Every structure is written in structure tokens, then in C-alpha cells.
Amino acid sequence: MIYALGRLDFSWDRFVTGLDNGARFIGRMLPPRIAQPDSLAKGLIESLEIAILASSMGILLSLPIGLFAARNLMPVWATWPARAIIAAARSFHPVIVAIIFVKAVGFGALAGICALVVASIGFIGKLFAEAIEEISLKQVEAVRATGASFMNVILFGVLPQVFGRFIGFATYQLDSNLRNSTMVGIVGAGGIGGTLFSAFQRFDYDFVAAILLSIIAMIMAGEVLATWVRGVFLEKGKVDGE
Amino acid sequence: MSATASIEQRRWRRFTPRQRLARFAVYLTLVVAIVLSARTVEVIPEFLYDAPEQMRDLLERMWPIAWSHYPKGVHEALVETLHIATLGTLIALVMALPVGLMAANNVVPNRVVNYLAKLVLVSSRSVNSLVWALLFVAVFGPGALAGTLAIAFRSVGFVGKLFGEALEESNRGTIEALEATGAPWSSRLAWGYWPQVKPAFWSIALFRWDINVRESAVLGLVGAGGIGMALDTALNLFQWDRVAMVLFSIFSVVVVAEIIVTQIRKKIL
Structure with missing residues (x-):
């Protein structure tokens, strides 16, 4: 650890100068000022759109991939490629994936959406596969014993068992995509991140403060909404008419 | 006697009306949000068409x-x-x-x-x-x-x-x-x-x-x-x-x- 500290060229002087800078920096951030309300609103809405579209597409795509990756239902030739896709999607940070997509599909929201779709596949695919691997096979066998086709086994034997956990992952992923969609703009992939980064580079620290506060507000609203949705779906069913 | 009749007449449902309404609201909001986002988000289709080409270029x-x-x-x-x-x-x-x-x-x-x-x-x-x-x-x-x-x-x-x-x-x-x-x-x-x-x-x-x-x-x-x-x-x-x-x-x-x-x-x- 001491070696690491030495390598990073920390010094007390630098820290003290930093604190001085920090005080001035905070001074310039206060009070937050919305310099360009248009670009702020546009960025926030675009981030929100990126998060919604990326989550819905990512979740849809990760359903079959997660299913294929479940070792208890699928033969090895199906699980192996599905697991490779999931591992590849998980290994890079969404911002790095966004860089690649900015090159492939140009600047703008599309690159951000693609990057977050990849991130969603990695996360939900993995958890979904694990959830399926933990289900009780008794119900699957019972459905199979009725002579149900493969699709029916999945629909009535497997999916009802993982639905609750699936809602959990899906809301969590929407939340995390919302956080990341505010960031992919730093590399030009659309959303509020671009506005934030350019305000930083122009040293408009009061506008930076305003953007940060609105991002935090949006993320907290998203978290409240996600908790509510989880509550709606995970509440135990009650008998009507009691 | 009347008790059994009322049990037979009773309709059993998995969820209360409030729960069903809440679920419906979630589904509706989800669909509206997806449609709205898909319609207003700024995506330039031309960029998407030449994505495979760009990707190949990138890999090369x-x-x-x-x-x-x-x-x-x-x-x-x-x-x-x-x-x-x-x-x-x-x-x-x-x-x-x-x-x-x-x-x-x-x-x-x-x-x-x-x-x-x-x-x-x-x-x-x-x-x-x-x-x-x-x-x-x-x-x-x-x-x-x-x-x-x-x-x-x-x-x-x-x-x-x-x-x-x-x-x-x-x-x-x-x-x-x-x-x-x-x-x-x-x-x-x-x-x-x-x-x-x-x-x-x-x-x-x-x-x-x-x-x-x-x-x-x-x-x-x-x-x-x-x-x-x-x-x-x-x-x-x-x-x-x-x-x-x-x-x-x-x-x-x-x-x-x-x-x-x-x-x-x-x-x-």
C-alpha cells in the first residue's frame, strides 16, 4: 500500500493546494444557475429516452439469451455461446462500449442506446440465467408430463417461477441505465452528459452545479418509481371479495 | 346452507381490483414511455444503415x-x-x-x-x-x-x-x-x-x-x-x-x- 501511495505521486502540498482550489471551486458553484435551460431540459429528456429505450430493448434481448444460458434447461452447445455473449457484454464499462458505438453509428442518442443495451444484456442475462438455474424442476416436469411443447414448458413451467425476480432485475436495470445514460454523453453518445462535460470545459461551474442537482433529482425520482413498481408486482395476490 | 351458496357464488380472483389497476397503470405507462421515447429521440437512420460498414472499417x-x-x-x-x-x-x-x-x-x-x-x-x-x-x-x-x-x-x-x-x-x-x-x-x-x-x-x-x-x-x-x-x-x-x-x-x-x-x-x- 505504501508502494502504491508512493507511485501515485501524492504529496501533502498538493493536497493542501487542492483544498484551497476546492474552496474556490465550491464558491464558484454556488449559487447554482441554469445558464441554458433549453439544453438542460433537452439533455435530461434525451437521457431519459435513452434509458427507457435501452432498458426495454436490452431486457427483451436478454430474455432469450438468459434462457439459453441456463444450464439446467439447455444442452451445452446452447449455453456455451450464450454465456460467452453475456461475459463479453459484462466485461467493459458502458462508457467504453459507448466509444465503440459512437464510431460505429455516429454521435448522438443511438450510440448511447446501443451501449446501454449491451450493458443490460450482460447484467440481466446473467441474473436471469442464474434465477432459472435455481427453479424447482418439479413444476417443469409436471408441465412436460402433460405433453406440452417446449414453448409451453417455458411459458407455464419456467417463467412463472422467475417472474418475481425478473421484475426485480428489470427495475434495477432501468435505474442503473438511467444513471449511466447521464454519463455516456461524455464520449458523445447523447444525453445530459454532453451538456455537463461542455459546461465543465467552459468552467461554467454554477451551471455544472445546476446540472448535477437536476441529474440527482432525476435519479432519485427514478429510484422512488422503481421501488413503487416492485411493490406493485411483488405484493402477494389477495383473494377478491373477502 | 346459505354460507356454502355464497362460497359457490363467490368469484375467486388472484388480485384485488386495486392491484390490477396498479399493474395496468404500470404496463400503460411503460408502453406510453417507450412509444414516446421512440418517436422523439433523435436517431439519424442513415447512420444506422452504414453501421456494419463502419464497424468493419473499425475492426480493420x-x-x-x-x-x-x-x-x-x-x-x-x-x-x-x-x-x-x-x-x-x-x-x-x-x-x-x-x-x-x-x-x-x-x-x-x-x-x-x-x-x-x-x-x-x-x-x-x-x-x-x-x-x-x-x-x-x-x-x-x-x-x-x-x-x-x-x-x-x-x-x-x-x-x-x-x-x-x-x-x-x-x-x-x-x-x-x-x-x-x-x-x-x-x-x-x-x-x-x-x-x-x-x-x-x-x-x-x-x-x-x-x-x-x-x-x-x-x-x-x-x-x-x-x-x-x-x-x-x-x-x-x-x-x-x-x-x-x-x-x-x-x-x-x-x-x-x-x-x-x-x-x-x-x-x-
Whole structure:
């Protein structure tokens, strides 16, 4: 650890100068000022759109991939490629994936959406596969014993068992995509991140403060909404008419 | 007689009308949100059509990977990234211990303190590590110091929240036994709570270290040190073969980190 500290060229002087800078920096951030309300609103809405579209597409795509990756239902030739896709999607940070997509599909929201779709596949695919691997096979066998086709086994034997956990992952992923969609703009992939980064580079620290506060507000609203949705779906069913 | 009739007439439904309404509202909002977003988001279709071509172009430029670039520009940065992740996690652990303790209601039975600690944890988590990095770059200037602090400040919320939850789930029995012997608060903490949450604490720390290795790789994009700086330079110069080299080394480090974490977890748990 001491070696690491030495390598990073920390010094007390630098820290003290930093604190001085920090005080001035905070001074310039206060009070937050919305310099360009248009670009702020546009960025926030675009981030929100990126998060919604990326989550819905990512979740849809990760359903079959997660299913294929479940070792208890699928033969090895199906699980192996599905697991490779999931591992590849998980290994890079969404911002790095966004860089690649900015090159492939140009600047703008599309690159951000693609990057977050990849991130969603990695996360939900993995958890979904694990959830399926933990289900009780008794119900699957019972459905199979009725002579149900493969699709029916999945629909009535497997999916009802993982639905609750699936809602959990899906809301969590929407939340995390919302956080990341505010960031992919730093590399030009659309959303509020671009506005934030350019305000930083122009040293408009009061506008930076305003953007940060609105991002935090949006993320907290998203978290409240996600908790509510989880509550709606995970509440135990009650008998009507009691 | 009438009781059986009413049971037969009763309609059994899985959900109450309120639950059904709530579910319907969620589905409706979801569809409306997706449709609205799809219609208003600015996507230029022409860019999508030539994406495969661009992708091929990109891969051609990335190949062959500039292996010779590794000793010159990548190795140092890679080591720096690992240092940032490790030091950042250590600082976060030190900061998260007291905050996690204060957030746990059974350790500090004071609602105001709990609330304040939770506020600290939530605000740490709701700011992305890249934003923390931007802030610290503005304060301390570009370099690894900003990156380390960004990682540390982002991780405090995560570690503190999970640590606080682990504390709240700990068994009362041991604590009560210690209380009965007249043990002071510090001994109760050291001999009552700590042994119970120790495995959880180390597993949270490992988990966060794994995440931090991934995150510290991108901090350099905003100037906060590590391999992201090498990536940024190569990107800005369109040296795609070097970009491929950097991406490959990030990939290997992430895989190695995951293997290490899995092995250590097997040993300690």
C-alpha cells in the first residue's frame, strides 16, 4: 500500500493546494444557475429516452439469451455461446462500449442506446440465467408430463417461477441505465452528459452545479418509481371479495 | 346452507381490483414511455444503415493490434489503474465503517444520526464515479489523486449501505449477553457485532474492488489518471490499433480481477 501511495505521486502540498482550489471551486458553484435551460431540459429528456429505450430493448434481448444460458434447461452447445455473449457484454464499462458505438453509428442518442443495451444484456442475462438455474424442476416436469411443447414448458413451467425476480432485475436495470445514460454523453453518445462535460470545459461551474442537482433529482425520482413498481408486482395476490 | 351458496357464488380472483389497476397503470405507462421515447429521440437512420460498414472499417483499423505499444504507453497506466482501484477501495472502507455504523439503527439507536448517515450514503451513490472524477479533477488537477478520491467517494455509499444492512441483520443474542456483563459500547462493537459482520464486510469489499477495477479504467477519459488516459490519447489520435491494445489489456485485467475475487471468496467464506 505504501508502494502504491508512493507511485501515485501524492504529496501533502498538493493536497493542501487542492483544498484551497476546492474552496474556490465550491464558491464558484454556488449559487447554482441554469445558464441554458433549453439544453438542460433537452439533455435530461434525451437521457431519459435513452434509458427507457435501452432498458426495454436490452431486457427483451436478454430474455432469450438468459434462457439459453441456463444450464439446467439447455444442452451445452446452447449455453456455451450464450454465456460467452453475456461475459463479453459484462466485461467493459458502458462508457467504453459507448466509444465503440459512437464510431460505429455516429454521435448522438443511438450510440448511447446501443451501449446501454449491451450493458443490460450482460447484467440481466446473467441474473436471469442464474434465477432459472435455481427453479424447482418439479413444476417443469409436471408441465412436460402433460405433453406440452417446449414453448409451453417455458411459458407455464419456467417463467412463472422467475417472474418475481425478473421484475426485480428489470427495475434495477432501468435505474442503473438511467444513471449511466447521464454519463455516456461524455464520449458523445447523447444525453445530459454532453451538456455537463461542455459546461465543465467552459468552467461554467454554477451551471455544472445546476446540472448535477437536476441529474440527482432525476435519479432519485427514478429510484422512488422503481421501488413503487416492485411493490406493485411483488405484493402477494389477495383473494377478491373477502 | 346459505354460507356454502355464497362460497359457490363467490368469484375467486388472484388480485384485488386495486392491484390490477396498479399493474395496468404500470404496463400503460411503460408502453406510453417507450412509444414516446421512440418517436422523439433523435436517431439519424442513415447512420444506422452504414453501421456494419463502419464497424468493419473499425475492426480493420484495429487489426493488427499494436502489441509493441504495451511496454511504452500502456503498462504504466495499467498499473496506475490498479493502484487507483485498490487505494480507492481501501479509503472507502475506512470512511464507510463509521458511516455504516451510524446508519445501523441497532448500533446507534438515534433516528437523527441514522437519517444523516443514510443521507451521506445516498448522495455518495447517486453521483456517478465519472462525475466525482470531474469534480476532483477540477479541485486537485488531473492525475491519479483525483481518480483515487473519485473511486473512494463513490464506493463509500455502496460499502456503507451494505455494511449498515449487514449490521442491522446481526443477531441480538450475543449483544445482549455482552450487555449483561456490563461491557462498554466499544467492546460490544468489537466482540459482539464485528465477528458477526466480518465475512459480509470482506465480501462487500472484494465485490466493490472488482467493480472499481472496471470503473477506474474509464476515469482517465475525464483526466483522472490510469489507463483511461492512454485510451483517450489513442482515441483522439485515431490510432485504432493502439485503442485495440488498450481495450485488450483492460479486458484481461478485468478477467484476472474476477478470477482473483472468486478464488479469495472461496477461501474466506
